[in-house]
Amino acid sequence: MKTVASPYKALRELAARDLTGSLTIYDPQVEGAGWCVYLGGQRLYYASSIAGQRERLTSILSRLRPDLEWPSLGALESEPAWLREWWQRQALPLGELRQVVTRLSQEALVQAVAIPKAPMHFQRNVQPDPILITPPWQDLLAAVRQQVYGWQLVRGQGLSPLSRLYLDMGQVGAFCDFWEQIQGTPEYEKFWGRQTLATWIQMFGQKLCVYEFASRVRVAPLELATRVRGLVGAGTLVSLPFAAPVAAPEHPPQPKPVIACIDDSKAVQRQVQMTLELEGYDIVAITEPARALTTLVRRRPEVILLDINMPDIDGYELCRMLRQSRQLQDVPIVMLTGRDGLIDRLRAQLVGANSYLTKPFAPEQLTQAVQKLRPSPSANGISS
Structure with a gap:
């Protein structure tokens, strides 16, 4: 009883x-x-x-x-x-x-x-x-009296180490706003900055319990629960009941397709990473074009996103160099630029680009451009 x-x-x-x-x-x-x-x-x-x-x-x-x-x-x-x-x-x-x-x-x-x-x-x-x-x-x-007090505090938001944390897709925007607000703060440097924004969103979508989540990010469960309790209280994250974990797949997961982004803008890199990682891609971010060839040969991507206006080497010159590389000459290239003139498109085509995307671009435009080129890595000609 x-x-x-x-x-x-x-x-x-x-x-x-x-x-x-x-x-x-x-x-x-x-x-x-x-x-x-x-x-x-x-x-x-x-x-x-x-x-x-x-x-x-x-x-x-x-x-x-x-x-x-x-x-x-x-x-x-x-x-x-x-x-x-x-x-x-x-x-x-x-x-x-x-x-x-x-x-x-x-x-x-x-x-x-x-x-x-x-x-x-x-x-x-x-x-x-x-x-x-x-x-x-x-x-x-x-x-361990202080730990008891700590857990009593987070339990006020309905959290326990067996609570499953979940970020609904309708709350992704709110989480991104939170992410922007904590940039440069001690909380970001000590905790949130350990993972990329897209990685956090992916993990919160897997409904991991606090114990599992803490193991992934290598912190104590109480620290994790303390960091997220405000997000749970605001309704950005949901604390779900504990349920038996889903059985592991019989076969190991296949490696993620690699997409390279060569752009000196951190804002563009963040947008590309957040958009494409959610679609299941592994992003290689390159902010220094002089190092691009070495990095791309080591981690050969399926598609290269290439900014035109960069210091030291502009996108047209780098695209020409990529087309002369034996290891990379067949990799599809999407030129990224703030200009949308006919001459710019023709020049991109002449140096070997496969597609052309004008900034600012919507997430679905970027996803479609990548998906369109992946099945045809040897595609020729410029597409809009």
Whole structure:
């Protein structure tokens, strides 16, 4: 039978009565999520999540011991048994295993007591197998009190480490506005600038939970949740219920087609990157035309976007040089320019360009220009 109460008060009452068993705490804000705490009076035997064990273990272990290769979690039934089996295959002292188990349990204990009130169920005389640690749970909690306060704060926006973050396509514009506002701020330098705008948009579209997201960007789950809580509160991001992850594909994903953009304008580079990365392309951004040949030979693109007005080497001269390169002479080239005169188009055609795009251009114009040339890499002549 479930009762609704404060998890922290429930743990204190169980400890005062010197009861042994498992207390399961169901997260009222995140459907399908919850925490299980194994107790023996004042002692903590183990604590974990009741869903998303793979995501949780991967996130914590990869930060706790990045030097170790953790085995596949496989069909995970019992975390303590899996940890013992892993330890038995390693040349590590027992004390190190206990440190890992303590950190894992401590993190789950933080999540459990950060919930102000939740449905709970206590089952007597249930213990993990094996019992690897027996520290007083209050001592473990005292060492991470600030983390409890941090999670209580982000829970005000309905976030937990098992919340799935999602950016609806209708909110992409709002996220781009947020991105522009934080440019040059400490928050951008320390966190958001670690990934490109298009990469953030892609990841938010995958409905990753906070644990998974934190592993991708190599930060603690609490830091990630703290950074995004304002976006969730504003409705830019949505916090979705936790659900079982989609099974991995049987075959590894194919490499993304490469598109090169040679333009000294960071604004143009950002527009090209954001537009084409969302379409599944890998963008090679080149802002120094003098280095273009070396870079393009090393990462041969399917299409080259080439600005006309650049310092040192203009686009016409560089296009002529590309057409003289044995490795790059057949790669389609789209000239980018602010001029739309007939003479400019003829000159672009004479140096070997395949297409011509006038700035400013809409995202769909850029996408269509690239898609039109990809199937015909040896196309001749100028298209509009």
